[in-house]
Amino acid sequence: MSQYWSHLIHGLTPYVPGEQPKINNLIKLNTNENPYGPSPKVLIALQKEASESLRLYPDPNSDVLRKAIASFHDLESSNVFVGNGSDEVLAHTFNALLNHDKPILFPDITYSFYPVYCGLYEIAFETIPLNDSFEIQVDDYLKPNGGIIFPNPNAPTGRSLALSEIERLLKTNTSSVVVIDEAYVDFGAESAVGLIKKYPQLLVTHTLSKARSLAGLRVGYAVGNPDLIEALHRVKDSFNSYPLDRFAQAGAIAAMEDKAYFEETCHKVISTRTHLVKELTDLGFEVLPSGANFIFAKHTKKDAEVISAGLRDKNIIVRHFKKPERIAQFLRITVGTNAECAALVSELKQLV
Ligand SMILES: *Cc1c(COP(=O)(O)O)cnc(C)c1O
Numbered sequence: 001m002s003q004y005w006s007h008l009i010h011g012l013t014p015y016v017p018g019e020q021p022k023i024n025n026l027i028k029l030n031t032n033e034n035p036y037g038p039s040p041k042v043l044i045a046l047q048k049e050a051s052e053s054l055r056l057y058p059d060p061n062s063d064v065l066r067k068a069i070a071s072f073h074d075l076e077s078s079n080v081f082v083g084n085g086s087d088e089v090l091a092h093t094f095n096a097l098l099n100h101d102k103p104i105l106f107p108d109i110t111y112s113f114y115p116v117y118c119g120l121y122e123i124a125f126e127t128i129p130l131n132d133s134f135e136i137q138v139d140d141y142l143k144p145n146g147g148i149i150f151p152n153p154n155a156p157t158g159r160s161l162a163l164s165e166i167e168r169l170l171k172t173n174t175s176s177v178v179v180i181d182e183a184y185v186d187f188g189a190e191s192a193v194g195l196i197k198k199y200p201q202l203l204v205t206h207t208l209s210k211a212r213s214l215a216g217l218r219v220g221y222a223v224g225n226p227d228l229i230e231a232l233h234r235v236k237d238s239f240n241s242y243p244l245d246r247f248a249q250a251g252a253i254a255a256m257e258d259k260a261y262f263e264e265t266c267h268k269v270i271s272t273r274t275h276l277v278k279e280l281t282d283l284g285f286e287v288l289p290s291g292a293n294f295i296f297a298k299h300t301k302k303d304a305e306v307i308s309a310g311l312r313d314k315n316i317i318v319r320h321f322k323k324p325e326r327i328a329q330f331l332r333i334t335v336g337t338n339a340e341c342a343a344l345v346s347e348l349k350q351l352v
Helices: 007-011 040-049 063-073 085-097 114-121 163-172 226-236 246-257 260-282 304-313 338-351
Strands: 026-027 080-082 104-107 125-128 149-152 178-181 202-207 219-223 285-287 292-300 317-318 329-335
Touching: 026 246, 026 329, 026 338, 040 246, 063 080, 063 219, 063 246, 080 085, 080 226, 085 114, 085 178, 085 202, 085 219, 085 226, 114 125, 163 178, 219 226, 260 285, 260 292, 260 338, 292 304, 304 317, 304 329, 304 338, 317 329
Parallel strands: 026 317, 104 125, 104 149, 149 178, 178 202
Antiparallel strands: 080 219, 202 219, 285 292, 292 329
């Protein structure tokens, strides 16, 4: 505890990302990265960008990228905000749109960065319990609030909420912002992007880290009414004018434009997931229905900590959150390639 720290820093509890161990031959199923590389067109765009032009600052507003994202979603550039990973987009969202007098609402089991942003920006929050099947119940959110945020599909449960339920929430909750974090939407949930023209209080966030295999490039975005987007630009331009470097912009443009590669990759992950769910169920796991590129599973007999440690000894890492109590026996397992999942299943056969 340093006397030199700002007052706020003493009380911060930062987010802890899944580990990135420096071990060879690791089967890494702990941070929901895509097992397939990015589109080859992204790699070509990045090579082209490695030039003398790096002496110049990048476009501060990422205009070409915002246009590519708008065109992908059939929207206008004024509907799009981009940031250094969707984590940065979310941070600006908490600061610009979710900081009001009343507490914001999010599920008790969800992306654990949300309470961290609340700590950073001193935002009061209330957590709403998922039901016994780990589902979001829209009715529980129909009360006065300073804003609402949840992922769809939710993390780390993988469960998705029907679009009709999201619309029911938007019809009632009109005086605060509703943020739907669609980090995993392309793996099996209905996107709310189509609702932004109808509901000015809706902001939808996306990332290029998961379905577009670009976790290393750090690009995320939000789409919404131009009024919400303007608030995010005000925060960005009061913080860092150039959050996306030249590589990030060039690579992300190529990724957004290569729709065929994106669809094919999502398809492969979904088909591996279907197979993995079946094999784990056969091994005595209870697996929650997943609309994401990971599954959330609990063994009926064997302790989660023991399974996780046993896999680690075999160079396979999965994520075990331990807390809260309700999910202490669950493991979150990223869907890898068919070969990685086969290796996982074969080790699990020994362990359980
Ligand atoms: C991975 C993830 C993000 C962050 O993605 P980045 O763009 O890599 O920062 C945001 N929300 C949820 C729910 C995620 O799982």
